[in-house]
Amino acid sequence: MHALPFVVAFAAALVLAPALRRTLDEEGLVRENFRGNRLPFPFGVLIVFSAVIALVVVAPLDQLTDGDVLMPELGIVALYALGVAFLGLADDVLSGASRGWRGHGAAVLGGRFSTGALKAVGSLGLALLVLRGRDDYLLSVVVLVLATNLFNLLDLRPGRAVKAFVLLGAGLTLGAWDVDPLWAVGLLAAPVLVAGVYDVRERAMLGDTGSNLIGALGGLWLVLTLSTTGLAVSAAVLLVITAYGEFRSLNAVIERTPVLRHLDSIGRPDA
Numbered sequence: 001m002h003a004l005p006f007v008v009a010f011a012a013a014l015v016l017a018p019a020l021r022r023t024l025d026e027e028g029l030v031r032e033n034f035r036g037n038r039l040p041f042p043f044g045v046l047i048v049f050s051a052v053i054a055l056v057v058v059a060p061l062d063q064l065t066d067g068d069v070l071m072p073e074l075g076i077v078a079l080y081a082l083g084v085a086f087l088g089l090a091d092d093v094l095s096g097a098s099r100g101w102r103g104h105g106a107a108v109l110g111g112r113f114s115t116g117a118l119k120a121v122g123s124l125g126l127a128l129l130v131l132r133g134r135d136d137y138l139l140s141v142v143v144l145v146l147a148t149n150l151f152n153l154l155d156l157r158p159g160r161a162v163k164a165f166v167l168l169g170a171g172l173t174l175g176a177w178d179v180d181p182l183w184a185v186g187l188l189a190a191p192v193l194v195a196g197v198y199d200v201r202e203r204a205m206l207g208d209t210g211s212n213l214i215g216a217l218g219g220l221w222l223v224l225t226l227s228t229t230g231l232a233v234s235a236a237v238l239l240v241i242t243a244y245g246e247f248r249s250l251n252a253v254i255e256r257t258p259v260l261r262h263l264d265s266i267g268r269p270d271a
Contacts, residue, residue, distance in 0.1 A: 001068045005058045006186030013050035013194035020046050021204050031205055034157060039202065042092045043195055044210020048085050050191035051078075058187070073184040073224060076130045081188050081216045083126045084119075084148055088212035091115040095208070119212065123148050136228045143231050144219040146238035151215030152208060153245045159200025159267055160254075161211045162192060168218050172225045181224040185217045192217065200267040 024030070024040035031041040062069035095115045127144045134140050155161040169189070173182055182189070192214055198204040206214075222234055244250065254260045 001065065002071055002180070002183040003186070004061070004069055005054060005074075006183065006190045008057050009050050009054035009187050010190035010194065012053045013046055013191035016050055016053070017046055017194055017198060020049070021198065024204070031207070033202060033205055035202075037202065039205045041205040042089065042207025042209040043198055043204035044085070044088065044206040044208075044213060046195045046198075047188055047191040047210060047213055048082060050194070051188045054187060070187075071180065071184040073181075074187065077185050077188065077217075077220050080126050080130045080144070080220060081185075081213055084123055084216040085209055085213040087115075087119045087122045088152075088208035088210070091119055091212075092207040092209050119208070120145075120149070123212075123216075131223070136231055139228065139231050139235060140223045142235045143222050143226075143238065144216075146235065146242055147219030147222060148212055148215040150238055150242055150245075151218055152211045153242070153250055155206065155208075155211035156251050157254075157264060158202045158205075159196060160264055161206065161214050162196030162199055163263065163266070165189075165192060165214050165218050166196075169221055172221055176225050178225065181221050184224055185221055188213070189217055197267075202269055 021040045021043065024043065029041055030038040033039055058069050123145050124141070127141045127148075131137055131140045131144065151161045151164065154164055169182065173179060192210075195204075195206060195210060199206050199210070223231065226234060241250070244253075254264050
């Protein structure tokens with residue numbers, strides 16, 4: 001029964017996606033991608049819309065079955081992921097030219113409003129809230145916030161963030177041999193797969209709404225799966241990658257590494 005939210009949310013996303021894409025395009029909600037093509041944006045809202053619609057079905061069923069449908073962790077997952085999605089949407093609507101933590105910090109020091117800085121502080125506040133009570137509290141917060149930001153850094157090419165999320169989830173599920181964390185994030189993770197097809201085929205752009213939400217789900221998956229030692233290793237890896245991304249180009253690393261370049265190109269129209 002715990003798989004039901006995943007299935008229902010996936011079905012909702014399949015139904016909603018074509019209409020949402022068409023509506024964004026007709027309303028002029030578009031943005032240029034790296035090729036200069038103007039695509040419906042921010043398509044990441046599909047993930048939120050599908051999840052909340054799925055709740056109309058699965059929440060009453062959970063009540064009727066005495067809690068056999070929704071995982072206990074869903075409250076934590078939903079609060080953090082939806083909060084981060086809202087911060088990403090604000091960035092999509094109000095963002096300026098500054099990029100990266102250094103750029104956003106410079107904007108704040110210059111007396112300007114920075115949606116990037118708002119995302120960083122807001123994500124931290126949400127993480128500090130939802131992870132209260134854990135023995136590895138601060139370590140879990142670090143992993144969650146860094147993962148949320150990293151997927152935003154990755155989202156410079158179509159489908160990249162979604163592919164990284166799928167690989168991370170598969171690795172965690174097979175490595176721990178535990179599907180409970182998958183079902184805990186499943187209500188929001190299932191629509192990611194549908195949105196990801198549109199993203200990788202360059203039919204729509206996720207925006208920060210989508211990439212930050214995907215990062216939030218990835219971070220939550222790590223926190224719900226790993227031991228304290230695993231979280232410490234993850235924190236170190238995430239910190240190194242994030243620091244590198246602030247001073248160098250992660251995109252350049254992917255482009256010059258054959259295996260990563262191949263994985264990155266799979267599914268794109270020019271692949």
